[in-house]
Amino acid sequence: MSLENYLKQLISQRHADSLYRSCKTHEGAQQPVLRHNQRNYLAFCSNDYLGLASDPRLQQAFGDSMQHFGIGSGAAHLVAGHTTAHQQLEQALAEFTGRERALLFSTGYMANVGTITALMGRQDAIFADRLNHASLVDGALLSRAQVRRYAHNDMEALERLLTQSKATHKLIVSDGVFSMDGDVAPLPELVALAEKYDAWLMIDDAHGFGVLGEKGQGIEAHFQLPVGSVPILVGTLGKAFGTFGAFVAGSEILIEALIQTARSYIYTTALPPSLAATTCAALKIAQTETWRREQLQNLIQHFRAGAATLNIPLLPSDTPIQGVLLGNAAHALQASQLLAERGLLVTAIRPPTVPQHTARLRITFSALHEISHVDQLLAGLSEVLPLVRKKSR
């Protein structure tokens, strides 16, 4: 078969399965109202939980630091790409997480792939939640370690796998807040099992940082666990902090080892320095402006109470990620399209991002949303969901 024909077949199969994906191009900054095709939409799709992606103070900081540092970093960290801005951000992240050190990566995907492959090899075993983010899955596969997946948040299943394992090193890996479900990993149990079975623990708190805990310190603070309970802690900067990039926080020796061995740290260009400087400013705002987390809680409670009275099938979640479970990919896609016709942007999440038969609408809130926005969303959902369900009969 020619390449051309193979690709045509691949694309048409995606269409047939309601799994075809495409970008929605919008014309301005990330904010609750997005402009797309000459029309305004109220959007519930971004991970800009604190509403910092278009904050004027951060725009100012970005401009100022760009005047000083120029645009690109020009090289990898270990070559000539590491500036005082990167250094200051790594220090700020170490302080923020209460760790000895933090290491910047260019993206969360790269932080996860680089960290897992640096730590694990053929003789080792990785214990992973079934709903972990794709970057954790890919890191595990690339490491060539044995991968054992346990049912979502099922600590008994995890313990059974740990009991059976004879691997040299064991690594338990989990999302902190699950990116497509919004529920939180049972961290106290994970910490206890890691200790009991002499396993290492890695948590990817991409959606917890900035959102959970009084000052946004993430999942450890959420459970009031001692700072440092998670030895390998990953965070991203493109979500609640509103900028771009990611980090791993941990002990001095962990970070030293990653610098020596994490290939996605070594063999790639460092973040633009002005982004690092801007993220330092974002980190301060994220910690001090507690009203942003309070507003998120107001929105979440209002939405869940409204959805309950309207019989909207929500997944269990107390975070700004709220899922409406529809099951069938075509239904999720159709619901998303019908909402768009009503000026509401909500993403349909389909396999392979989520398991088969669990397609859903993924709603996310930002601190810049207002209660009236949530009311518009609820009205839209209550109109659209019966139409989708009717068609399925």
Ligand SMILES: *Cc1c(COP(=O)(O)O)cnc(C)c1O
């Ligand atoms: C978004 C996300 C990532 C990837 O982070 P990027 O910086 O966007 O590459 C990793 N893990 C989880 C859980 C995420 O949600």
